[in-house]
Amino acid sequence: MHCSSIRQSVSRVKRFSEVVAAAIVWFAASGTAQAADLEEATNLYRTGQYDEAAKHAAEAVGRGAATESWYALKIQSEMTRGKYSEAGASLNEATRRFPASLTLFLLGREVRRFSPQTEGEEAANNLIERIVINAPQRYGTLEGQLALGRFFLRRGADPKKVLDRFYDPLMKKEPEFADPFFAAAELALDKQDYALAAETLRQAPKHAAEDPRFHYLRALAFAQDDRAASTKTLAEALKINPRYVDALLLKADDQIDAEQYADAAKTLDQALEVNPQEPRAWAYRAVLAHLRNDAEGETRARKSALAPWAGNPEVDTLIGRKLSEKYRFAEGAAALKQAVALDPSYLPAKVQLSQTLLRLGDEAEGWKLVEEIVAKDAYNVVAFNLTTLRDRLAQFRTIEEDGIVLRMDPREAELYGARVLDLLKRAKTELSAKYGVAPPNPIVVEIFPRKQEFAVRTFGLPGADGLLGVCFGRVVTANSSASQGEHPSNGESVLWHELCHVVTLTKTHNKMPRWLSEGISVYEEGLKDPAWGSAMTPRLRSMLVGDELTPLSRLSSAFLAPKTAQHVQFAYFESALAVEFLVQKAGLPALNGLLDDLGAGKNLDDVLPTRTKMTLEQLDKEFAQFARGKAATAAPEATWEEIDLPDDADSAAVIAWLETRPKSFRGWQRLATRLVAERKWPEAKAALLKFQALFPDYVGPENAYIMLAAVHKHSADAAAEHAVLEELAQRNGDAIPAYQRLMELDEAAGDWAGVARNANRFLAVNPLVPEPYRRLARAAEHLDRRDEAITAYRALATLDDTDPAEVHFRLAKLLHQAGKRDEARREVLKSLEEAPRFLESHRLLLELVDADAVKPPPGPASPPDPRPSR
Incomplete structure (x- = not known):
């Protein structure tokens, strides 16, 4: 996301x-x-x-x-x-x-x-x-x-032959000889097989840790998937050798990623103290100059980088890679093309250029480069993965409409492609108008049913755990619910989020800090549907009121090396709060003006004070007050003690514990859970109401809403159960159990509009199961929404084989009403194929035959078309 x-x-x-x-x-x-x-x-x-x-x-x-x-x-x-x-x-x-x-x-x-x-x-x-x-x-x-x-x-x-013939035998014969382990790790890194490099170094002899090169290679191996580990082992390398240029440059690389540009400049100064002509240090200086819109400084730095060796392709490759990582894909591609022109055989430039072109949507040139790389180096992991993915993408269905190119697995496209396209069109229209920008044409959206396919398309390598979607500008990649296991996230909120990225990245020409880009997208999710917004949790609340709040002026650093998945979530949450704060303080026009300034190449630290009429120090101070105020109002009466009781403590023990802690969030949560488990319904209801009042916005595990619904269900109070589940549905965009039960209650009450509403909520999260389609089809029939019913029955026919004769019959009937007799005939024949004695299908078939018999005779024959047929 x-x-x-x-x-x-x-x-x-x-x-x-x-x-x-x-x-x-x-x-x-x-x-x-x-x-x-x-x-x-x-x-x-x-x-x-x-x-x-x-x-x-x-x-x-x-x-x-x-x-x-x-x-x-x-x-x-x-x-x-x-x-x-x-x-x-x-x-x-x-x-x-x-x-x-x-x-x-x-x-x-x-x-x-x-x-x-x-x-x-x-x-x-x-x-x-x-x-x-x-x-x-x-x-x-x-x-x-x-x-x-x-x-x-x-x-x-052949790299594998070198590994088998030289490196592996040396590692086995002399396990205390560190250099073969280093050489094998370097080879793996060269082929972008980072997992193999890390494993090889893990097997190196203990004394290898005395060499800074060992830690540097480990830092490279960890950099893709574990930035915290990479940073830690890089520090070990610099502890042994504070003047180790390769390690200093990797540190500067990290600092540039974190938008710590002043710190990166100081680190580069350290590298240049060792070697004033170091080409890579000057290349990084060119990147920093570009990011601050200093064209002359960029030109001077690049010239200095190439001074020792004018044909050095590594210089422009490094510049192109970093600009691409900063989402300056067009500028990155230009630099990478310069590197390829200097040395057409330099594969690192071609690998990076191929990925950059694919992210730009320049697919013909990007795929051609991938083919060239594989032909030259069959062991390059990224190129091999991309080649496999290209063959898979060739099997996808492409839907194009209104400047959007949507690619999906054929089965998923059949089921809900039209629904996705409609959402993308609405997001494009609404967000483009709000932010005053013409979106790129076309916008390419690819949705993958397999997590590894998404990861390869996005990063070139498997992995990407926890990511639901990524936007590169006009190209968006996303996971479908099929790739997310038993508890998928709301796919429609993900796509709205990514389309917001498309709009803001277009407006700024991709020149915006990560926190602002992510913050606006999360903020817009919550505006579109409050259930899509980031919900406050006890952990997020404690991070806000504690010492983990990142100042607004340094928010991008929160995304660099998060300690845990919770810290990643907190970075998104805090960024959205920052955008909400800016809009409240300065208004949407100021936010739009800020994006315009960034698009013109201005520095955020320079334009934030201008647009908000506040210094950076004031912004940091007032944002901290705003964020902590949000935390305080989320559960103003609650206390947060840990429960020092056994897990199997009964309700009586919890009640006794609460006597001295009467406002404990965790205490009331535990008591309510125990009372429900003990089936003490009146007591559970009273405890749940107290628990709900302490923290109304809490919709995480063991929340008050889902347990209150269980209490009301047991009491056969359908109205109360419906009311509490509707509250939950309005607060949680992924609450499939709530949507499911609401559909049942609405159907029993004859509230077909409610059935349709909750079926659509369900489909926004998981469009790959039959139940919401079945209920939506029935509701649409009762509401006289024939087209919606036809779409739902078509999906049901694909997903559900419990009563195919009935499904095909109902679909045939609706198609006949719509005047689509040929399609209706095909469906009724499918119904009879499943159930040859299905009387209603026979009657409908006769009705269709009779209708064909009374069709008006055809008009005069048209002259033959002289054009050749296609």
Whole structure:
């Protein structure tokens, strides 16, 4: 039910830094005095003392005692500090001395890109290939096998074969050797298989945790599904090495996601202190400049990013990815296309571009790119998943009307596609008028009956637990009730929410903070139908009055790394309260003006004071008062003690407990529940009325309304039962048991309008079960709503086989009344096929035959059409 940020790794996971780190570790284990010196120097590098490490390496080289690992450490230290020319000179010297070194060769490609004066890549490649082919025994050691695996991956070998032939055997043979685990995790990350990367690192030896690279790789692996864990393990990496550039850049990436732009700028400054030429840091600066509408600053930062290597595709890929994650899909696609133009073989750019294009609705180009990626790399998880999804989407039914393209599973489209389309059209019309914007044309809405299909379409990967819908601008994806288990959410409220995103994102050109986007959509849900709004709960109330309330000026941070699912819910709830507060304080025109300002590229912190006539400090203070006031009025008389009684305590024990806590919400809830269970109906009714009065808005588990209804049902007081269930229905948009019982009560009372109303409430939550269609069909017949009855009976014919003869007969009768005799005849024949002796169907068939017999004769024949038939 929300727009979501898509994260990928912030750097190439097979960077040469990992290659050299592997080499350094195994040389350091050789046991000589020189190796001990190397181990000390390596630890200096690992902890961020790069200049000291380079100094030790230079001294070893100077005294003529250097092994290839000393050269590797020297080159790596120079590259990390941005001393690209020095690194190039070191590489030239090292490769002349150790021409067969795979470690130096693997370093060489990156160094040569940043140091054009170094010797050519082609010559180095030809030499090392001849050595590998003619003398493979050189690489028979554990370290040599690891280097061979990396080498063959560089040459485009099958990743699975490299894993099976090199990495897996090393991990099994030497479980205390950490580098194969790192290499395998990097390979999994490269293929976007984050779960496999996390599992591989879990099996790494304990001492791997002493290396910041271990924690950095784990942070990347967790970043997709567990942001809190990713943040925690990233902090571990920076604890070991506060100057670890890759980790600093991932931290800045997180801060940009949280809209903590000033903090991100400071983190980038730390990275640039280590390497003033670091291309990725300058690329992030370009992103920050873009987000503050600083075109000149963006151009300067991108130029600085490309200065060391003008053909570096990673720069524009990073810019394009972050802009896309900020919902600037058009700008993101433009940057990604620049990356592809610089290097058409650079797959990370193509993977990100394909997803961005699909989110823009540019499907032809997006799917074409997916095909190219799979052809080049069959192990890319995202591309493979998307290819499978494309085949599935080809089976969907497409319904197009009034600028809306709706795609659904064929069976679901048959059942309720028209209902969905009607809702989307109404939402588009009403919300576009309210916010003064012409919606995009077309709006594409795809509804998936399988959660994994929704996740792949939305994120490229399985998962997405807890999400019901996502809007990218003019493309909306959503889960149908079929994917939500036994207790689905109200699908119509979800679609209204997402169409509101379409409107506000269009108005702002996707330039709005997440809290404002989500807050408006949740706010509009509640305005459309109070039952759709976010209901106050005891937990939300305690978070509002406690210390978990996020200031309005920093609300987007609440979505970044929520501690629990409850904190996610709280972020939505608080954002909607913030929008309600802004509308009350400044009015809807001010909110619309705020969206216009954002669309013009202005900063929210600058325009909020202008539109509300309040400083940010005043807004934070008054919003906190507003939110806590809402909490206080929700249950002003209640107290919130925990119940220190056994779970099986009887009502007498609870009554005794309440004597000293007469306003306890949980106490009265427990007492009412026990009295109902004990079937003490009069006492239960009195307790429930007290419980309801304490917190009238509570509609969660064991709420007063559903238990009072049970008490009234037992007392055969249908009117009272109906009244209390109607209160619940008006407060809870997912209350299927209430809708079900209300239909029964209304039908028994002959209130067919009530039956229809509650059948439609039920269908808004779950349109895939027969009961609401059956009752809606009967109600529509009594109310003389023939078209509605026909639609309901058609759905019933698809879903219910308990009495198909009756269903087809009633449908045939309605179609005959509507003058659709051919369709009526087909339905009555289906009825007789099910029940050949069904007398009423025989009579209707005869009536249809007689009607055909008295049809007027056809007019004069038309001349043949000279056009060829299609």
